[in-house]
Structures are given as structure tokens and as C-alpha cells.
Amino acid sequence: MEKAEFERVIRQIPIGACIIDVNCVITFANPAFSGGLTARNDHLIGENLLTVFSEQARFLRRKIDSVFVLKNSSFSYWQQRPHVFPMRSTRPITGDESQMYQNVQFMPITACDGEVSHVCIVVTDVTAEASYFMQQTDLKNELESEHQQLKKLHQELKIAQRQMLQSEKMASIGQLAAGVAHEINNPIGFVRSNLETLKDYSQKLMKTNETQKKIILKQAEPRFIALLEDVYEKNGIAFINEDLPELLNESLDGTERVRKIVSGLRDFAIQDDENWAEVNLCAEIDSALVVLENEIKYKAKTSVSLPDEAITFWAKPSAIRQLLFNIIVNALYAMQPMGLLSISCAYNESKDVLLTITDTGSGISPEDLVRIFDPFFTTKDIGQGTGLGLSEVYATVQEHHGQVNVSSELGKGSCFEFTFKKQK
Incomplete structure (x- = not known):
């Protein structure tokens, strides 16, 4: 293949390609690379790669050094680092993937003496594969959510009918x-x-x-x-x-x-542990966030403020755990990606335990706010919820002789404040 024809093919393939020298200066970038950037830049040649992409400089430097020193290719997969370069997706699936999910390969280019003189960076758009994977993850989360709803229904029937x-x-x-x-x-x-x-x-x-x-x-x-x-x-x-x-x-x-x-x-x-025990609320919050991480990471950013000291009180561990799950899942449902979920706990001036969970979701109307703890009341679509989650939360608060205050504003979000006595 003639050199000119080869270059024409490289420039036309829908895969980003960029070549840098030992000083990380860009010597070549095809249109798929330069044109795919969210901030379009047609003058990359002669620029330093680490300066152009300063936020990713540390990661890129490590990968590039690895190629020059070890003379082997290095890879970055989207599951580990979804967006190495700020690029638009060429194959959006649902309209949400405006930013490209990408696999990146760093390949050595050797000179006549066998030494690595340049590194070729190849960026492959895997947004379609990533979208499929995330859809499967969403399906898994939906199944897990249905599992939680069944448990909420089970608990509500136990409280309301004294039967399980x-x-x-x-x-x-x-x-x-x-x-x-x-x-x-x-x-x-x-x-x-x-x-x-x-x-x-x-x-x-x-x-x-x-x-x-x-x-x-x-x-x-x-x-x-x-x-x-x-x-x-x-x-x-x-x-x-x-x-x-x-x-x-x-x-x-x-x-x-x-x-x-x-x-x-x-x-x-x-x-199923119904025994009362000293509960470390900080540890329960950490545990809930770990288990729900797969659901949280695609829907919300989190701001968690926990003190260095353990916040403990006398409670049923499983009930407090379920309370956290119910409130967090409701907050995630109410928010658009990527909202902010804020969680904090501390002792108040009376040495009671104060738990605060705030979201930046759609909020609750004043007429609905007075009914949110009623059994079977829900604002979700048919089939999306049983209306027992918050009633179970309220039952848990009552059982622990605590208090819950809710403030909300439509379009701005909601705040749940729980107060529990340190001793039963």
C-alpha cells in the first residue's frame, strides 16, 4: 500500500489515532481524534499532549512512560477509566451517552535501531458496548429494587396485621x-x-x-x-x-x-435479626452505600459527612439498615442524573443521635407531604412502587421512640431529619 493511500485510510477510519514523540509532543492526529473532542481542536500538531489534556496528565504520563521503558503496549479499558479523553460519542444509544466511553491503546513505534521513538495512541469508541452493559446493570438494579419492595410489603403486613x-x-x-x-x-x-x-x-x-x-x-x-x-x-x-x-x-x-x-x-x-443492640450508625451508613453503590454511581453524586467518633444508639440493626435503604432508594428515584445525595450524622446538643439525608430531587408537593407516611400512598407510576417504604420508615421511627421531620420544595429536593435517643 502506498504511503499516501495508507495515510488516507488512517484519516478516514472512525477510530481516533494520535502519535507523540519522546517529549509527548503531538506529531500526528487524525480527524476522528481531533474532531471527536468535546472542545474541538484542529491545531493539535506540535502541542504537548500532557498540556492539552492536563487533567489526565498524570495517568497519561504513567502509561506513556511504561511504553517507552518496557517497549510493550499498554491498555486502558472503559470499565476502569471510562473517559480518558474528553470526546463525544459517535454512537449514542439512548441519548444519555453524550460523552464517549472508550478503550485506549498505547502502542510503541520503533525506529531502525529498535528503540521506541514514538507512541501511537488509539482511541476506540465502545459506547454501544458500555450502554449495553449499563442497561444490563439497570435491569439487575430493578430486580434488586423489586426484591426490596417485597421485603417492605412483608414488613408492613407484619406491623398492620400482626401476622407474617x-x-x-x-x-x-x-x-x-x-x-x-x-x-x-x-x-x-x-x-x-x-x-x-x-x-x-x-x-x-x-x-x-x-x-x-x-x-x-x-x-x-x-x-x-x-x-x-x-x-x-x-x-x-x-x-x-x-x-x-x-x-x-x-x-x-x-x-x-x-x-x-x-x-x-x-x-x-x-x-431478620430482631434483637436490640448498640448500633454504630456510621458503620451502617457505610454498609448501605457499599451495597447500593452500583445503583448510586449512575444516578447521583454523594456527599457523606461522618464524624471520626462512632455514633451509637440502642436499636434494632436490621430496622435501621432498612430505614437507610428506603430513604436512599427513594432519594435516588426522585433525582435526575447526576443529582446530589447528602448524608450526615452526629450527636445534637441533647446528646441524641441526629441523622440527616438530603437529595436534590423533584421534591414533594405540600398536599402530598402530609401523606407520605401513609401505607400504600405513592406518587410513583403503577408498578413502580408499593407505597410501603416510607410507612415502614415511620413505623421504625415510632418503634425506636424517635422523631422524623421532612422538609421539601418542588423542583429543589427533600430533607429527612431523624432523631433517636442514645439509649432505649
């Missing part, structure tokens, strides 16, 4: 969730232990390696020193020494994240 219908299926799901959490917890425990040991080993090996290098530099002949430096440079040892601790720390952070999810899943599964 037996639900073996729900109990089986709870046991299954607890069992899965237990099975995950064991392997993640030894994975974390091995990573911590590996981190310790790597630190010792790097210290030993550094000591050996100092000894060789002091005592070896110049030709051996030159050979050593050449080996270090070819294998990218300096970069590896810098990158390895960060990789291990990221892996340890990942295992800690899994541990928290498993802990939240286990707590969520144990919903």
Missing part, C-alpha cells in the same frame, strides 16, 4: 447471599495476605538489589559497570522499582474494596 407470611424463597436468598459472602471472604483473605507478603518481599529485594549495585559501582571494573547499567536500562529496572510499589498498593486497595463489599453483602443478608 412465611417466605422460604426470601430466606433462601438471604442464606445464599451469606454463603456466597463467606466463600468469597476466604480466598480474598489469603490473596490479601499474599499481596502483603509480596510487598514486603519486593521491598527487601529492591533494597538488596540497590545495595548490590552500590557495591559493584565501588569495586567493579568499568566494563562491568557499563554492562550493569546497560542491563538496567534495557529491562527498565528504574521504572519497575518506581512502579512496583504502586501496583502492589493498588492491588491491596482492590482487595480491601472487595472485603468491604463482602462485609456489606453479609450484613445485608442478615436482615
Whole structure:
């Protein structure tokens, strides 16, 4: 293929392509790359990539350095970092994906001497695949929401009729969730232990390696020193020494994240505990946010203000847990993406526990505000809710001899303030 024809193909393909040199200066950018930017820029050639995309500079620098040092391709997948470059989607599915979900590949371009002289950055639009994945996630969330509605109905019938219908299926799901959490917890425990040991080993090996290098530099002949430096440079040892601790720390952070999810899943599964106990409200809020994270991250930003000290009071853990779930889910339903969900707790001047949950949703009209705690009252569409969530919340507040105050304004949002006595 002739060079001109090759360049014409590169310029016409619907995949963003950009080439940079060792100083991160852009030497080539096809129209799909430059034209796809949300802030269109047709004069990228000669600009420094890290200056043009300053917000992503640290991430891009790490990826580019990896290619130059290790001479291997590096990748960024949309699940880990959805929007590396601020680009418009070429294939929006629902109209919501105005920003491109992208896979990015950093590929080495070698010169005649075999050294990496440039890096080619290829940006692939995967908005369609990402949209499909998120639709599947929404479906999963809908099933989880239906599961919660069934539990709310079960609780309301217990309070209103003093009877509880037996639900073996729900109990089986709870046991299954607890069992899965237990099975995950064991392997993640030894994975974390091995990573911590590996981190310790790597630190010792790097210290030993550094000591050996100092000894060789002091005592070896110049030709051996030159050979050593050449080996270090070819294998990218300096970069590896810098990158390895960060990789291990990221892996340890990942295992800690899994541990928290498993802990939240286990707590969520144990919903039938009717015993009174000292409840740490901060821990319950953290647990609820972990379990609901998949639903929250596509619908709201969160602002959580929790004190360093534990906020404890005498309560039924499962009832408080369900109260948090009901209020948060209602807030998410009322908000347009991406609204703001604010949660805080503290002791007030009377040493009572004060829980505040605020959203920037559609708000509640004055005529509806006086009825929101009535059983079966709902403003949701038919099939979208049972109208028992807030009545269950009110029943929990009454059972704990607490208070709830609601303020709301149409178009601006709602605020729920709960007060609970520290002791029963």
C-alpha cells in the first residue's frame, strides 16, 4: 500500500489515532481524534499532549512512560477509566451517552535501531458496548429494587396485621447471599495476605538489589559497570522499582474494596435479626452505600459527612439498615442524573443521635407531604412502587421512640431529619 493511500485510510477510519514523540509532543492526529473532542481542536500538531489534556496528565504520563521503558503496549479499558479523553460519542444509544466511553491503546513505534521513538495512541469508541452493559446493570438494579419492595410489603403486613407470611424463597436468598459472602471472604483473605507478603518481599529485594549495585559501582571494573547499567536500562529496572510499589498498593486497595463489599453483602443478608443492640450508625451508613453503590454511581453524586467518633444508639440493626435503604432508594428515584445525595450524622446538643439525608430531587408537593407516611400512598407510576417504604420508615421511627421531620420544595429536593435517643 502506498504511503499516501495508507495515510488516507488512517484519516478516514472512525477510530481516533494520535502519535507523540519522546517529549509527548503531538506529531500526528487524525480527524476522528481531533474532531471527536468535546472542545474541538484542529491545531493539535506540535502541542504537548500532557498540556492539552492536563487533567489526565498524570495517568497519561504513567502509561506513556511504561511504553517507552518496557517497549510493550499498554491498555486502558472503559470499565476502569471510562473517559480518558474528553470526546463525544459517535454512537449514542439512548441519548444519555453524550460523552464517549472508550478503550485506549498505547502502542510503541520503533525506529531502525529498535528503540521506541514514538507512541501511537488509539482511541476506540465502545459506547454501544458500555450502554449495553449499563442497561444490563439497570435491569439487575430493578430486580434488586423489586426484591426490596417485597421485603417492605412483608414488613408492613407484619406491623398492620400482626401476622407474617412465611417466605422460604426470601430466606433462601438471604442464606445464599451469606454463603456466597463467606466463600468469597476466604480466598480474598489469603490473596490479601499474599499481596502483603509480596510487598514486603519486593521491598527487601529492591533494597538488596540497590545495595548490590552500590557495591559493584565501588569495586567493579568499568566494563562491568557499563554492562550493569546497560542491563538496567534495557529491562527498565528504574521504572519497575518506581512502579512496583504502586501496583502492589493498588492491588491491596482492590482487595480491601472487595472485603468491604463482602462485609456489606453479609450484613445485608442478615436482615431478620430482631434483637436490640448498640448500633454504630456510621458503620451502617457505610454498609448501605457499599451495597447500593452500583445503583448510586449512575444516578447521583454523594456527599457523606461522618464524624471520626462512632455514633451509637440502642436499636434494632436490621430496622435501621432498612430505614437507610428506603430513604436512599427513594432519594435516588426522585433525582435526575447526576443529582446530589447528602448524608450526615452526629450527636445534637441533647446528646441524641441526629441523622440527616438530603437529595436534590423533584421534591414533594405540600398536599402530598402530609401523606407520605401513609401505607400504600405513592406518587410513583403503577408498578413502580408499593407505597410501603416510607410507612415502614415511620413505623421504625415510632418503634425506636424517635422523631422524623421532612422538609421539601418542588423542583429543589427533600430533607429527612431523624432523631433517636442514645439509649432505649
